[in-house]
Amino acid sequence: MAAGSTYTPIATTTLASAAASYTFSSIPSTYTDLVLVTNFGADTATYARCRINGDTGSNYSETSVGGNGSLAQSFRDSNVSNGAYITYNGYAGTNAGSAMYTLNFNNYSNTTTYKTILTREAAAASSAGATVSLWRSTAAINSIMLYMNSGNFAIGSTFTLYGIAAA
Amino acid sequence: MANTFELITSTTVGAGGASSIDFTSIASTYTDLLIKLSTRQTGSAVGYQFGIRFNGSSSGYSRILLYGDGVAANAGSGSAETFARIAFTQSSTYTANTFNNVELYIPNYAGSAYKSFSTDGVSEGNATQIYSAGIYAGLWSNTAAITSISISEYSGSGTNFAQYSTAYLYGVKNA
Secondary structure, eight states, X not given: OOOGGGEEEEEEEEOSSOBSEEEEOSOXXXXXXXXXXXXXXXXXXXXXXXXXXXXXXSOEEEEEEEEOSSXXXXXXXXXXXXXXXXXXXXXXXXXXXXXXXEEEEETTTOSSSOEEEEEEEEETTTEEEEEEEEEOOOSOOOOEEEEESSSOBOTTOEEEEEEEOOO | OOOOEEEEEEEEOOTTOBSOEEEOSOOSOOSEEEEXXXXXXXXXXXXXXXXXXXXXXXXXXXXXXXXXXXXXXXXXXXXXXXXXXXXXXXXXXXXXXXOEEEEEEEETTTSSSOEEEEEEEEEOOSSSSOOEEEEEEEEEOOOSOOOOEEEEETTOOSOOBOTTOEXXXXXXXXX
């Protein structure tokens, strides 16, 4: 992983009140890759998703592998319109520190290729998993919205976006 | 530009081995912590796993794991444990000179919420012993800031970290 000034915080927030979503907007195209680190709890046993550039078209797909404590599982979805999966098995837990997720958006600002996202989930209340998502768009990523399928992210949940510059 | 990804400290195990790897007096000046391990154990048992403790606490740990051992994909879990188990590693009977790789990420380690963390751990030895690739979800249900981290073989079997094992602790700042 790059060190020093090549690993740069772009934006960060700690929720002062419960919220159904959080959006990083006006993401500059000056980095090579993006890393999003979130540490959240939720008031509802449901999953979270990530929508890019506000796209609500059926342009997302994903393949996941995960364990829920008793089973190792894998699934996939195609032509999804409500965004890319963040959580594999749903529930994060109620405390704001209950679960953490890292999302890697490599080569996010190019305008030639579709965008692939690698998500690592660590939610000790529900699952450990890894998901690869595809957003079938050649547009540069300039906004990322994380949202709960229902319910809210807990007070104190954190969301931080880092930029990694190759040079 | 400010340095937002910094090496805090590192250690390399010497010829005598070490029963644990300890990071102490961790400053609260970062947002997240990242630990990178390359290790092997001196004992001869199969299936050694690391256990970590934060602030010397022996309660409040839970986990879910997913791993493959070359035969099958497996899942497991634990709750109300005295250690956070984070990865499998080689023993002295495994292929010589092979060390596992582990990466452990702890966000908001100095905050007042519970402490969740993720671990990726791999070991391989070009042999039919039990090697594995696994991912872990861990939680320490404690609101205290993490100021120390101790890593050892969780079962208390008396095995040590072998010579040339390394551990690096990095701090990540969000501003």
